[in-house]
Ligand SMILES: [Zn+2]
């Protein structure tokens with residue numbers, strides 16, 4: 001019966017995994033309100049599961065998420081958790097520090113792998129060149145190898161810093177009138193500022209005239225921040241452990257507070273403390289990723305409330321009918 005999406009009629013993918021539903025690869029659950037949804041892989045709408053043994057199913061999904069799951073992204077309300085080949089979306093109660101560490105630990109490892117892809121070939125090439133040069137010059141190898149590490153590091157940071165910042169429309173500098181062609185390294189001089197009309201606002205410094213020349217908000221501001229912070233956080237001074245950053249987010253009182261706090265101080269990204277920079281990158285990233293999930297959840301929750309409403313109405317009706325029948329039965333016959 002519960003086999004196809006109620007919104008687009010597509011058959012559900014997956015086999016329900018820990019839920020025992022027999023369908024679904026992406027499952028959303030709310031332990032506090034006792035809700036379980038199968039998320040459609042085609043239209044990504046949330047399908048509320050039937051009531052019978054829903055609570056046991058939610059328990060099983062929650063246990064899988066807690067014991068073997070890996071948190072990919074999280075806001076205060078929503079966490080996306082990978083468990084085997086399933087996506088488990090937990091909505092409701094937050095668990096800040098634990099989540100951030102998981103997520104960021106994973107991101108740092110990915111970044112490390114990305115770095116190795118560049119660093120290893122560069123090192124091999126440079127060692128070859130270096131040995132040749134050293135043999136010719138008759139010099140010692142030790143000093144060269146020691147310098148090599150730093151050289152390769154610099155090259156890698158240069159590559160990340162040189163990445164173009166992709167914006168829907170490049171801003172024009174209010175100061176010198178030039179089109180701002182931003183690279184990730186230019187964003188280090190940008191500042192997060194308070195803005196009454198936007199959740200995130202960034203003032204950019206012009207690569208040409210070096211003065212502040214444009215303000216971005218919304219999606220563009222987030223994009224600029226993500227690339228600029230990624231660059232700063234791969235630099236030598238920027239490398240910090242995920243736990244430190246998670247603690248910073250926690251101390252301030254969550255990712256939104258951190259963003260506000262940074263905006264209030266109006267410092268350039270470059271002058272933020274490294275663990276704060278990492279925490280800010282984490283906060284900005286999480287927002288972008290789970291904002292969409294949160295929107296979907298609110299929509300699904302509205303529908304669930306309506307479903308609960310109609311259900312209790314029909315239960316009341318049944319109760320009423322039973323009472324009527326009893327009364328009829330009680331009437332003296334003949
Ligand atoms: Zn659908």
Ligand SMILES: [Zn+2]
Nearest residue numbers: 173176206209
């Ligand atoms: Zn300019």
